[in-house]
Amino acid sequence: MHNLLDDYAHDNALRDVSARLKLLLGLASMLICVSAPTPAAALFVAATLSLAVVLLARIPGRVYFHLLLLPLSFALLSACVVAFMHGDGRTLFSLPIFGLDLAVKEEGANLALLLLARTFGGMCSLYFIALTTPMIEIFATLRYLHLPTSFIELSMMIYRYIFVFLDQAARIHSAQVMRLGDSGARRSLDSFAMLSSVLFLRSWEQGERLIIAMDSRCYDGKLDIMEQAVKATGRQMLAVGAHLALASSIAVLCREPSLL
Amino acid sequence: MSGMTSIIETRDLSYSYGDGTQALRNVSISLQAGRKVALVGPNGAGKSTLMLMMNGILRPSSGEILFAGRPLQYDASSLRAVRRAVGMVFQNSDDQLFAPTVYQDVAFGPTNLGYPAEKVKRYVGFALQYVGLSGYERRPPHHLSGGEKKRVAIAGILAMEPQVMILDEPTSNLDPASSEEIMEMLDELNQGGKTMIISTHDVDLAYRWADEIILMKDGDVIRRGSGPEVFMDADLIRDARLKPPLVVDIYQELVSRGIASGARPPRNILELCDLLQPTGEGRGRPLGKIYIWDVDDADGVEIKSMIDRMENCCKGAMGTGAKLLAERSGIPMDFTYGVIDKCILKALIGKDALIMTSGGMVEHTMKRISDYSRESGAGIEAIRTPRP
Numbered sequence: 088m089h090n091l092l093d094d095y096a097h098d099n100a101l102r103d104v105s106a107r108l109k110l111l112l113g114l115a116s117m118l119i120c121v122s123a124p125t126p127a128a129a130l131f132v133a134a135t136l137s138l139a140v141v142l143l144a145r146i147p148g149r150v151y152f153h154l155l156l157l158p159l160s161f162a163l164l165s166a167c168v169v170a171f172m173h174g175d176g177r178t179l180f181s182l183p184i185f186g187l188d189l190a191v192k193e194e195g196a197n198l199a200l201l202l203l204a205r206t207f208g209g210m211c212s213l214y215f216i217a218l219t220t221p222m223i224e225i226f227a228t229l230r231y232l233h234l235p236t237s238f239i240e241l242s243m244m245i246y247r248y249i250f251v252f253l254d255q256a257a258r259i260h261s262a263q264v265m266r267l268g269d270s271g272a273r274r275s276l277d278s279f280a281m282l283s284s285v286l287f288l289r290s291w292e293q294g295e296r297l298i299i300a301m302d303s304r305c306y307d308g309k310l311d312i313m314e315q316a317v318k319a320t321g322r323q324m325l326a327v328g329a330h331l332a333l334a335s336s337i338a339v340l341c342r343e344p345s346l347l
Numbered sequence: 348m349s350g351m352t353s354i355i356e357t358r359d360l361s362y363s364y365g366d367g368t369q370a371l372r373n374v375s376i377s378l379q380a381g382r383k384v385a386l387v388g389p390n391g392a393g394k395s396t397l398m399l400m401m402n403g404i405l406r407p408s409s410g411e412i413l414f415a416g417r418p419l420q421y422d423a424s425s426l427r428a429v430r431r432a433v434g435m436v437f438q439n440s441d442d443q444l445f446a447p448t449v450y451q452d453v454a455f456g457p458t459n460l461g462y463p464a465e466k467v468k469r470y471v472g473f474a475l476q477y478v479g480l481s482g483y484e485r486r487p488p489h490h491l492s493g494g495e496k497k498r499v500a501i502a503g504i505l506a507m508e509p510q511v512m513i514l515d516e517p518t519s520n521l522d523p524a525s526s527e528e529i530m531e532m533l534d535e536l537n538q539g540g541k542t543m544i545i546s547t548h549d550v551d552l553a554y555r556w557a558d559e560i561i562l563m564k565d566g567d568v569i570r571r572g573s574g575p576e577v578f579m580d581a582d583l584i585r586d587a588r589l590k591p592p593l594v595v596d597i598y599q600e601l602v603s604r605g606i607a608s609g610a611r612p613p614r615n616i617l618e619l620c621d622l623l624q625p626t627g628e629g630r631g632r633p634l635g636k637i638y639i640w641d642v643d644d645a646d647g648v649e650i651k652s653m654i655d656r657m658e659n660c661c662k663g664a665m666g667t668g669a670k671l672l673a674e675r676s677g678i679p680m681d682f683t684y685g686v687i688d689k690c691i692l693k694a695l696i697g698k699d700a701l702i703m704t705s706g707g708m709v710e711h712t713m714k715r716i717s718d719y720s721r722e723s724g725a726g727i728e729a730i731r732t733p734r735p
Contacts (some may be wrong), residue, residue: 097486130419221485223447223485243447244445244446247444247447247488247489250487250488293571296437296442299404302430302454303402303434304430304503306455308459309459310446311451311455
């Protein structure tokens with residue numbers, strides 16, 4: 088039953104690698120992606136982390152590809168807009184529509200490419216974290232970083248109940264579809280509104296039951312966080328260090344926006 | 348019931364919800380320590396309300412609750428004390444399991460009791476081992492089955508070492524095998540000295556499991572007594588929108604046809620069989636023997652050799668430890684619940700049986716079988732097998 092990112096996070100070949108190291112790799116890669124002036128570094132990050140996800144974490148390639156498709160289609164769309172709307176320089180090509188001359192200029196094209204590459208690299212970094220690191224270990228890392236306890240505890244409970252409500256939403260949706268609640272756009276919209284309001288009420292009730300459940304176990308403002316046992320090995324640290332060094336040197340060296 | 352200590356007592360307990368609905372009306376009951384009690388009644392009878400009062404979640408509109416002879420106080424520290432002593436397992440496990448991992452959830456109680464980290468860890472380990480879920484520490488609850496969630500919920504309560512455990516509809520939404528396993532675990536806990544209170548509208552379950560039935564309807568307790576006392580009263584049962592347990596129903600039909608007679612209805616299939624075929628009459632068939640094997644720290648090799656030796660026996664595993672061991676060694680068990688009764692039934696038709704169990708359950712099993720032998724006159728031999 089693999090259909091949630093969370094399921095993969097709990098069951099992949101990199102599951103037992105130190106979460107701190109994985110977070111460091113993902114977040115630092117993301118930073119390099121968004122700060123590099125040319126697409127080269129971002130594309131490098133995208134390629135290496137994708138390989139890591141598919142080859143090292145053994146996430147099925149098809150699944151990963153489908154996951155990437157969604158944000159990429161958005162990025163492609165916005166890149167098109169940017170390409171047409173932006174910039175100066177040599178006109179690469181133009182489309183005359185209704186007397187308006189829609190032209191793609193050099194600067195705009197470069198910016199669009201950069202945007203696309205950054206989004207792509209950023210998404211790959213994010214997916215790397217999401218597909219290899221279970222939320223619980225992220226919580227443990229957050230505490231290690233001394234984030235406020237109430238923030239972490241709240242996140243933990245929200246995380247836990249996402250699945251309860253996801254389940255309920257799926258059941259309500261089936262009940263609606265069973266009685267043809269999805270026939271036609273208008274009815275679908277109505278059904279969706281109903282689902283949302285019911286879900287809101289249920290979450291409210293769930294909250295009240297949660298308080299009872301916590302009270303009956305002597306809640307005193309304490310929630311234990313599982314300590315993380317795994318330490319990063321030297322080889323792993325070396326590999327991550329090398330990767331980040333390589334990515335940042337590409338970012339620094341390829342400064343000229345001269346791809347086109 | 349003189350001589351026994353009452354652990355929870357209610358005096359004229361009434362409760363109305365905010366909208367004026369009266370959920371409980373002058374309920375006065377007293378529950379003896381160490382018993383297995385079932386609150387039985389239709390939906391809306393007030394079972395859950397009564398349970399929520401027993402650990403101080405709801406405060407009575409009038410009347411009072413006594414825990415171990417002392418009236419319940421509603422200040423923070425008294426509530427902590429009573430909630431620790433009276434653990435509650437909710438009907439819906441998702442209400443109870445709010446932490447993102449099994450470990451964190453079971454650790455919740457001990458952490459809030461202020462135990463040091465090392466003690467919390469020890470208690471969690473013990474509780475998870477007891478319910479047979481060692482190794483599940485890092486799992487998130489949404490990756491567990493219904494039965495496993497219920498076990499985690501029970502472990503979360505066990506880790507606080509309660510004297511009384513209250514379980515609201517413990518078997519609802521569980522498959523039959525999981526239900527039986529959960530009920531067996533409750534039996535095991537009761538053997539260990541804990542008072543057990545469950546609510547249910549499964550009359551068969553209540554009849555077979557409980558020492559004492561408290562029948563509720565519309566916020567009233569309409570009858571208290573042993574299973575036969577309560578469930579033989581057909582009018583009362585109909586009035587409470589319940590039905591008699593299947594065994595009682597069969598018994599009444601058999602009696603009215605003159606096929607069976609007896610002072611009291613059978614509690615289970617074993618007693619029903621005895622009723623139809625009294626063992627004292629010497630049926631000319633040789634009886635089987637029941638071997639009881641304490642599997643405490645037995646390893647896979649020992650189990651294999653024992654099972655080879657006992658090839659022709661029916662095999663039953665009783666208790667979480669024995670069941671896990673059997674499962675891990677890949678030995679198919681004939682019985683994993685109702686083991687003692689099933690093995691006696693097999694012995695009565697001349698088959699030998701082997702019961703794998705551990706700890707205090709060994710004595711309990713020996714005693715159950717010898718009690719049965721004495722009462723029925725069947726003379727089934729219970730043999731404690733030495734380690735191979």
